[in-house]
């Protein structure tokens with residue numbers, strides 16, 4: 588997957604940093620930088636540059652963030668874009684922004700890298716599924732902790748990032764938002780209890796959609812199409828349909844009905860998906876299983892901390 592993402596022809600993203608984000612950064616620059624502790628430094632430290640950390644990094648660079656603003660801390664050999672500094676252990680001090688992108692099970696190792704240091708980052712942005720704000724705050728002494736749930740298409744500026752924070756002031760919330768705004772749609776989540784649901788829907792969602800494309804192609808091949816042709820048709824159909832739905836004033840449900848000519852073949856197919864809410868029930872069970880795993884990971888992280 589990492590090799591795939593590094594080959595991906597990242598386009599300039601359609602969504603730009605909001606004016607406020609640029610203004611906030613200019614204000615900070617005019618003040619000569621705001622630091623929580625004498626040892627903090629400007630820039631972003633990305634802890635873990637695997638599938639998701641790497642995708643965010645590529646999205647940031649494509650949106651115009653300078654490569655030398657980011658330091659990747661990863662003990663492995665991640666496949667990184669040119670110009671990004673890579674270290675295997677945390678440098679001295681703290682950055683302004685620490686982005687935690689290790690697996691939830693690797694939180695202990697990440698915490699150990701920073702143990703015993705004075706001060707902390709201005710902002711800790713964690714993308715760890717199922718690891719709660721209280722657990723994160725106990726692990727890293729940040730001035731503000733924001734949970735984020737991105738998804739893989741952030742690499743091309745077409746992702747979704749959900750954010751959650753508790754007791755964090757507007758300025759820090761805006762900083763967190765400005766950081767992920769170039770990566771696609773950003774949505775704040777009202778309560779942490781909903782974070783497992785949003786993780787299942789948009790965090791895991793690309794996995795389900797990729798599987799759907801595969802299944803559509805497999806079903807087409809079963810009808811006799813050559814497998815590679817069925818893949819191309821399935822992928823282009825999902826791409827075109829998603830783009831059309833995104834640009835339409837009509838709901839996806841209405842658009843589905845538009846495809847279904849009265850007495851025609853789409854209706855016969857939709858009847859299969861709609862019988863006893865088969866598709867809804869299948870996706871409810873799918874998201875339910877993912878959300879349950881997120882809750883279990885939160886429990887594991889609470890127990891370890």
Ligand SMILES: NC(=O)C1=CN([C@@H]2O[C@H](COP(=O)(O)OP(=O)(O)OC[C@H]3O[C@@H](n4cnc5c(N)ncnc54)[C@H](OP(=O)(O)O)[C@@H]3O)[C@@H](O)[C@H]2O)C=CC1
Pocket residue numbers: 634635636637638639640660661662663664665688689690691693696697714715716717736737738739790791
């Ligand atoms: N994949 C996805 O689509 C999404 C993932 N997430 C979240 O992102 C996080 C990462 O997931 P994902 O990218 O899939 O996992 P990966 O395993 O691909 O990435 C984790 C990276 O962290 C590195 N790492 C391991 N230990 C440390 C350490 N102590 N310090 C710094 N880096 C370390 C790993 O190196 P090595 O491989 O050598 O162990 C690896 O490069 C998870 O918490 C997940 O919940 C959130 C949304 C979507």
Ligand SMILES: O=C(O)[C@@H]1CCC=N1
Pocket residue numbers: 716786790791
């Ligand atoms: O599978 C996982 O645990 C992560 C969380 C969201 C997407 N991938």
